[in-house]
Amino acid sequence: MCVGQIVGVHGVRGLVKLKSFTEDPAAIAGYNPLMDPTGTRSFTVELQSAMKDYWLARVQGVSDRTAAEALRGVLLHVDRDRLPPTEDEEEFYHADLIGLSVERPDGSGIGTVIALHNFGGGDMLEVNLPERRTVMVPFTKALVPVVDVAGGRIVADLTDDLLAPPDAAEQAREKAAEAAAERAGSAADGEAE
Structure with a gap:
């Protein structure tokens, strides 16, 4: 399940801007290691400071801006069984x-x-x-x-x-437009001869 995303970089020392999708945004670090969508790469994040809509975070093994830039846009996932059960019968993942x-x-x-x-x-x-x-x-x-x-x-x-399926009148308009386009194409072919 997707619990966050690396949305940008900060500075030259490899910090990333991390958007958390967990109910408590700070809880994302408790699910380390996080995985990419394919499950082939793992990431351990350490939250540094909370900003308005994201966290500044350090990713283990990332020490410069170039390495951090390579992570921009990566969605962070955890296995479903690692998430806590829902507390309310009207609460769902x-x-x-x-x-x-x-x-x-x-x-x-x-x-x-x-x-x-x-x-x-x-x-x-x-x-x-x-x-x-x-x-x-x-x-x-x-x-x-x-x-x-x-x-x-x-x-x-x-x-x-x-x-209900799309409006019958809309379907008729689409068919009429297609027929008109075919007639126009046929007329253009006739003039070309």
Whole structure:
């Protein structure tokens, strides 16, 4: 699970700017060693001082700006089993939601959670529907009243318009535009002869 990211460098002695994604930002150092997304490189971080949105940190083995620059953008991960259990029944790790089936209150299937996003207005579940398209579902108690991680499911009370395929009028406009483009291409070919 991703617990942080190296977002920049500070100075010439190898300090990095470390953004922590843990509930207590200082807790990230307690998960040492941290891994890159592939699990092939490990990093031991020592927090130096808290800044507004990040920590200044020393990474073991990194002693100059060039080495620190090479780490810019690296996401830092830990194995899921190293994280503490959630304390509240309505508290979840994002990674625990990925792969859960989504069903209506009557038990009929809707799809599968493939991602959780937050674009600034609150958490959104990205749900893959059987017809190979996705919908974004606001992750609110009103729309998602049941999250059963142990049971592998989410109950979502969604309206039909949220799940409906793209607007038929929009599809007709797209087809008309494609046909017009084909006619224009054919006319241009005819003039060229």
